[in-house]
Amino acid sequence: MATFKDFRNTVKPNWCPGCGDFSVQAAIQRAAANVGIEPNNLAVISGIGCSGRISGYINSYGFHGIHGRALPIAQGLKMANRDLHVIASGGDGDGFAIGMGHTIHAIRRNIDITYVVMDNQIYGLTKGQTSPRSAAGFITKSTPGGAIEPSLKPLEVALTSGATFVAQGFSTDIKELTALIEAGLNHKGFSFINVFSPCVTYNKVNTYDWFKEHLTKLADIEGYDHTDRNLAMQTIMQHDSLVTGIIYQDTATTSYQEKVVGYSELPLMDIDIKMSEQEFTALVDEFM
Amino acid sequence: MLHQLSWKVGGQQGEGIESTGEMFSMAMNRLGYFLYGYRHFSSRIKGGHTNNKITVRPTEVRSIADDLDILVAFDQETIDVNYQELTEKGVILADAKFEPVKPEDSKAPLFVVPFTEIAAELGTTLMKNMVAIGATAALLNLDDEVFQNVVNDIFGKKGEEVVQKNMEAIARGREMMSELLGERVGEWALAPADGKRRMFMIGNDAIALGALAAGTRFMAAYPITPASEIMEYLIRKLPKFGGAVIQTEDEIAAATMAIGSNYGGVRAFTASAGPGLSLMMEAIGLSGMTEQPLVVVDTQRGGPSTGLPTKQEQSDLMAMLYGTHGEIPKVVIAPSTLEEAFFDTIQAFNIAEELQLPVILMTDLQLSLGKQTAEPFDYSKIEIRRGKIVTEELAESADKAYFKRYENTADGISPRVLPGTLNGIHHVTGVEHDETGKPSEATGNRQTQMDKRFRKLEALRFDQPVYTNAPHEEADILLVGFNSTRGAIEEVQERLNAQGMKVNHAHIRLIHPFPSAEMAPLVAKAKKVIVVENNYTGQLANIMKMNIGGHDKIKMITKYNGTPFLPGELEIKVKELAH
Numbered sequence: 001m002a003t004f005k006d007f008r009n010t011v012k013p014n015w016c017p018g019c020g021d022f023s024v025q026a027a028i029q030r031a032a033a034n035v036g037i038e039p040n041n042l043a044v045i046s047g048i049g050c051s052g053r054i055s056g057y058i059n060s061y062g063f064h065g066i067h068g069r070a071l072p073i074a075q076g077l078k079m080a081n082r083d084l085h086v087i088a089s090g091g092d093g094d095g096f097a098i099g100m101g102h103t104i105h106a107i108r109r110n111i112d113i114t115y116v117v118m119d120n121q122i123y124g125l126t127k128g129q130t131s132p133r134s135a136a137g138f139i140t141k142s143t144p145g146g147a148i149e150p151s152l153k154p155l156e157v158a159l160t161s162g163a164t165f166v167a168q169g170f171s172t173d174i175k176e177l178t179a180l181i182e183a184g185l186n187h188k189g190f191s192f193i194n195v196f197s198p199c200v201t202y203n204k205v206n207t208y209d210w211f212k213e214h215l216t217k218l219a220d221i222e223g224y225d226h227t228d229r230n231l232a233m234q235t236i237m238q239h240d241s242l243v244t245g246i247i248y249q250d251t252a253t254t255s256y257q258e259k260v261v262g263y264s265e266l267p268l269m270d271i272d273i274k275m276s277e278q279e280f281t282a283l284v285d286e287f288m
Numbered sequence: 289m290l291h292q293l294s295w296k297v298g299g300q301q302g303e304g305i306e307s308t309g310e311m312f313s314m315a316m317n318r319l320g321y322f323l324y325g326y327r328h329f330s331s332r333i334k335g336g337h338t339n340n341k342i343t344v345r346p347t348e349v350r351s352i353a354d355d356l357d358i359l360v361a362f363d364q365e366t367i368d369v370n371y372q373e374l375t376e377k378g379v380i381l382a383d384a385k386f387e388p389v390k391p392e393d394s395k396a397p398l399f400v401v402p403f404t405e406i407a408a409e410l411g412t413t414l415m416k417n418m419v420a421i422g423a424t425a426a427l428l429n430l431d432d433e434v435f436q437n438v439v440n441d442i443f444g445k446k447g448e449e450v451v452q453k454n455m456e457a458i459a460r461g462r463e464m465m466s467e468l469l470g471e472r473v474g475e476w477a478l479a480p481a482d483g484k485r486r487m488f489m490i491g492n493d494a495i496a497l498g499a500l501a502a503g504t505r506f507m508a509a510y511p512i513t514p515a516s517e518i519m520e521y522l523i524r525k526l527p528k529f530g531g532a533v534i535q536t537e538d539e540i541a542a543a544t545m546a547i548g549s550n551y552g553g554v555r556a557f558t559a560s561a562g563p564g565l566s567l568m569m570e571a572i573g574l575s576g577m578t579e580q581p582l583v584v585v586d587t588q589r590g591g592p593s594t595g596l597p598t599k600q601e602q603s604d605l606m607a608m609l610y611g612t613h614g615e616i617p618k619v620v621i622a623p624s625t626l627e628e629a630f631f632d633t634i635q636a637f638n639i640a641e642e643l644q645l646p647v648i649l650m651t652d653l654q655l656s657l658g659k660q661t662a663e664p665f666d667y668s669k670i671e672i673r674r675g676k677i678v679t680e681e682l683a684e685s686a687d688k689a690y691f692k693r694y695e696n697t698a699d700g701i702s703p704r705v706l707p708g709t710l711n712g713i714h715h716v717t718g719v720e721h722d723e724t725g726k727p728s729e730a731t732g733n734r735q736t737q738m739d740k741r742f743r744k745l746e747a748l749r750f751d752q753p754v755y756t757n758a759p760h761e762e763a764d765i766l767l768v769g770f771n772s773t774r775g776a777i778e779e780v781q782e783r784l785n786a787q788g789m790k791v792n793h794a795h796i797r798l799i800h801p802f803p804s805a806e807m808a809p810l811v812a813k814a815k816k817v818i819v820v821e822n823n824y825t826g827q828l829a830n831i832m833k834m835n836i837g838g839h840d841k842i843k844m845i846t847k848y849n850g851t852p853f854l855p856g857e858l859e860i861k862v863k864e865l866a867h
């Protein structure tokens with residue numbers, strides 16, 4: 001059985017020292033090993049931005065696509081090979097700005113993949129512009145007078161989009177984050193995990209210390225029940241989304257693949273694709 | 289006896305005009321006639337003029353007829369908009385309900401038949417189209433039995449009574465029309481057909497069937513005119529083959545999902561029209577850069593922007609060839625018949641996997657939606673070639689080095705390992721990368737990988753990249769086209785050759801890379817080259833000049849009003865340019 005070391009490769013990440021993404025990478029590697037995945041049965045599909053490089057830093061199949069489109073690539077791959085474990089990942093710009101349409105529809109489609117967002121509330125790779133996750137008033141190169149638009153609330157969006165698994169982690173707490181990713185990988189459907197992953201270079205507001213001061217663990221909230229959608233919505237609204245843990249999980253709803261009529265039990269890639277003459281003639285006859 | 293009949297039914301959209309044409313066509317098809325049907329319709333569900341023009345011949349028909357023999361009208365607009373197409377012997381059949389008026393300068397007799405009233409007497413006005421078909425049967429001297437098995441097929445599941453009522457509606461229409469015609473019954477009868485069974489389908493059917501025969505198991509697409517029928521066909525059929533279709537949130541998702549699925553080892557594709565193609569450009573570049581196979585069908589319609597969404601145009605050509613940013617190897621195929629549409633779709637999947645690059649299968653609205661007869665496709669010609677997919681076991685590498693997915697091979701094509709394969713781990717990225725897929729901006733590597741990607745095109749093998757009918761060693765004119773203009777050009781070539789001109793014809797099927805070796809000699813032996821295309825700027829003419837020169841003799845005939853070329857108008861224009 002593979003250990004987390006088997007998910008390491010020899011590529012040195014080009015992230016800044018202290019970047020939150022290092023811990024997210026480690027958590028993914030540990031979670032994959034903990035749930036018993038072999039490296040060749042894992043594919044990490046990533047977007048563009050600092051965080052998008054993650055697919056190259058994990059010893060697994062990896063696809064670094066185009067900005068905002070990690071989710072459709074990952075969903076297409078999972079449809080092709082239902083036996084493969086597929087993780088999509090990227091930053092908040094990737095998933096909540098250019099790729100927001102895909103995020104909402106991937107959530108409601110509920111294909112059995114795991115989506116890990118490295119949320120640093122800033123555009124890092126393009127050197128410090130506002131993100132949809134930046135708070136109103138946040139000063140960046142593109143918002144010198146402070147961001148006018150309010151911050152987008154991904155957890156609320158996920159819950160109202162019909163999510164069957166929503167969690168939030170903090171990169172410093174690798175233990176909790178690993179557990180969340182494990183739960184996501186084990187979830188039969190689309191699992192959405194937002195991770196606060198501070199940018200040490202461009203975001204001087206939402207720092208490690210800031211998060212430590214503001215975050216509440218759901219485990220510490222008495223009576224919190226992550227199967228209760230109303231309670232989930234109420235709690236994240238009360239805490240301005242600054243919570244960590246499994247926010248909501250619906251284990252009753254089956255995944256997209258279970259619902260597609262006629263969809264092969266065998267991975268599509270393994271089906272013999274040559275049609276028989278009899279099958280072909282029957283199709284041609286329908287036009288005569 | 290007529291040797292060609294041109295019949296048109298028109299009315300308000302949503303009134304059953306399409307099904308009237310469908311019923312008539314199916315009956316004629318089963319008698320062994322050749323057909324070419326073309327619909328005029330608008331981008332709305334109910335209301336607005338629509339018509340369905342069907343050209344019928346006992347011999348092969350390649351194009352929409354210039355004129356009209358029978359016009360069946362369900363409203364006055366149909367008469368007003370279409371009567372000028374009628375021939376000397378043309379007739380108008382109109383529903384009494386709207387109190388039809390014959391235009392002053394129309395020579396065609398107007399026969400007023402109570403289509404709606406008769407249908408109402410039989411129980412429902414919905415059957416007015418069956419009465420109209422009965423009236424047509426009187427003109428053509430067709431027995432009611434001709435329609436029996438078509439009516440069975442369409443209404444059988446609704447029960448025997450519905451079948452009977454519809455047959456009765458046909459009989460009543462025929463009887464009423466026969467009375468009006470008197471001795472002229474059967475004056476529009478067609479020469480008999482051979483009775484052979486042939487397919488009757490739209491181009492999109494041929495493409496969808498081709499995709500299925502090529503082994504596609506996944507399609508991701510967003511609805512758009514005139515491409516949706518491809519997705520709808522696969523939604524009906526793929527479950528029987530274990531596959532699936534996802535209707536995506538947009539065309540960007542459609543193209544990238546298809547890429548993800550191809551990466552996983554499944555023949556996946558998408559189909560769209562101009563606006564969708566524009567959204568897919570970045571994804572097409574990703575397919576080229578990451579060497580993931582991708583098949584995109586573009587059914588061209590009137591552009592730009594929303595343009596003329598339900599009308600014929602061929603103006604996406606340059607976008608398909610050069611739309612993506614940066615440079616990637618790419619193949620663009622343009623079938624011009626149903627048979628080519630079917631086999632070229634299979635070719636598209638083969639080439640995409642063999643050369644590991646995007647292949648665009650280009651059609652236009654006339655080919656995609658025009659309904660034609662074709663001989664059943666030959667099963668024995670279906671060939672599936674999947675290229676260099678690694679199937680043997682791979683040895684473990686001690687130092688965790690990646691598999692060389694982008695190995696710099698002699699032909700530029702690198703072995704492809706599918707995710708899940710033991711010891712085949714590698715990285716895929718749209719960033720420039722080295723042989724193992726790791727990002728690399730080194731100048732030498734960049735050059736090597738660019739050369740490698742483009743070298744793959746040298747391995748491209750394509751049967752009949754140009755359809756040619758060039759009987760003349762020294763031609764006055766070479767007519768050139770692509771996609772659906774083929775029928776009209778063939779017709780014009782035949783007419784002009786019969787008039788003593790020396791006309792050759794070349795229809796380009798492999799648009800990109802341009803078949804210079806085939807086209808240059810044809811251009812050389814013609815005094816003038818006339819490129820016929822449904823766009824404003826003469827995109828194909830420009831591509832020809834770019835690839836093989838001939839600026840002095842390449843002329844063009846363009847049409848961009850939303851309607852297909854008719855042989856008659858094209859004949860006049862070719863003659864004008866010939867002198």
